[in-house]
Amino acid sequence: MKIGIGSDHAGYVLKSAIIKHLEEKKLDFVDYGTFKEESVNYPDYALKVSKAVADGEVDYGILICGTGIGMSITANKVKGIRAALVHSLETARMSRLHNNANVLCLGGRVLEEKLALEMVDVWLNTSFEGGRHENRLKLITTLTGL
Numbered sequence: 001m002k003i004g005i006g007s008d009h010a011g012y013v014l015k016s017a018i019i020k021h022l023e024e025k026k027l028d029f030v031d032y033g034t035f036k037e038e039s040v041n042y043p044d045y046a047l048k049v050s051k052a053v054a055d056g057e058v059d060y061g062i063l064i065c066g067t068g069i070g071m072s073i074t075a076n077k078v079k080g081i082r083a084a085l086v087h088s089l090e091t092a093r094m095s096r097l098h099n100n101a102n103v104l105c106l107g108g109r110v111l112e113e114k115l116a117l118e119m120v121d122v123w124l125n126t127s128f129e130g131g132r133h134e135n136r137l138k139l140i141t142t143l144t145g146l
């Protein structure tokens with residue numbers, strides 16, 4: 001499993017903590033930036049990671065901005081992306097189980113680091129349930145073309 005990770009300046013500190021966490025767990029990842037805390041625009045990083053997921057360069061994406069909102073809005077405009085902005089272990093779990101989310105969005109300015117790392121673990125370790133949820137995901141594509 002290969003993970004693409006990206007953030008803007010407001011998500012940079014949490015991105016660095018998640019990267020350390022992925023390294024400790026010996027998980028394979030690609031860091032798409034930003035690489036410092038200087039102000040940047042979140043859509044640039046949301047698109048880099050989302051396109052990498054959509055093109056199959058990586059299997060999953062993790063995006064962090066201040067609230068996670070801008071990242072999720074942008075990522076969900078890329079065909080094939082199901083980006084979930086989550087705020088608890090339960091929403092992280094459900095976004096995989098029922099929604100087969102392939103991009104996890106987190107808010108670096110609104111989450112405690114410990115909870116965010118636990119959410120990453122839960123998200124990466126939960127599989128899609130399929131079944132009736134598969135039809136609903138197909139419906140998203142049919143109705144939106146995305």
Ligand code: RB5
Nearest residue numbers: 010065066067068069070
């Ligand atoms: C940057 O100030 C902030 O607007 C951005 O990180 C994000 O929270 C947008 O949704």
